[in-house]
Amino acid sequence: MTTEEKIFDAARIVFQKKGFAGARMQEIADEAGINKAMLHYCFKNKQLLFEAVFMKVFSQLAPQINMIFNSDESVFEKIRKFTFSYISFVIDHPFIPQFVIQEMNNNPEFVMKFMNHNNRPNPSLLISQIEKEIALGILKPIQPKQLVLDIFSMTVFPFAAQMMVKSIIQISDSEFDQLMEERKTSIAEQIINSIKK
Incomplete structure (x- = not known):
């Protein structure tokens, strides 16, 4: 090494x-x-080291997400795989969401740098597929970008606002961890049931 x-x-x-x-x-x-x-x-300095570590970790996550978005599977299966993969990844790398929130406020140039990276998550094919599945009558007539926003929000928010979430619903660290494990599948089913025709 x-x-x-x-x-x-x-x-x-x-x-x-x-x-x-x-x-x-x-x-x-x-x-x-x-x-x-x-x-x-x-x-x-510590900031440069943290940014390097973050970019290395982020470069492992983004290709996984794009592989899901760009696959030939149904929208329902993509939602299931995304929520499971993203939550699993963040459980293993819990510093990522809080760092992104912190850097959006303190260092927006760095955030734009990794969001403009070639390997950033790109949901454009998923959005096109949602439109096709609406036309085929598989999905309810929904706004595709709103659906993508819902998927990201429901998976990202509890980690990004972890302290607030624990305080509002009055749960311990272990209870939070258990809820996040459950969300790997529960979010997907909740979203799928709301958009299925």
Whole structure:
């Protein structure tokens, strides 16, 4: 394993445990088994390291999502696979949604950089397919972009607003984790039942 790979693995572990604000470069260096000077040689500061880790993780997620969107499966099956894949991924990488929200406010240039990336999630084929399945009478006459927005919102929001969600419905961390596991399938069925003709 190269020094850079050790740093990425260590940073991912520390960021997942502590979040961006709580993570310290010394802690990441210790986790990687290198000294802090070497870490700063590779990444000048915590922000640059976090952005690099985020882009590496995001580049694993986006192709999975696009593979689902661009497959030959039905809209219903795509909804099922998207909600399951996205929620599973975020459970494994819980720092992602909160980081995106934080960066939209603090560093919009970086957010635009990864959203304009060639591998970003692109639902255009899914939107065309929704229109076709409406014309075929498989789906109710719905606005395709509203449906895509609903799918993203219902999967992303609980993670992005985790503290608020826990507080409003008064649940513990373990109860939240259980609800998220259930949402891997429950969101899809809820959406499918609302759009099925």
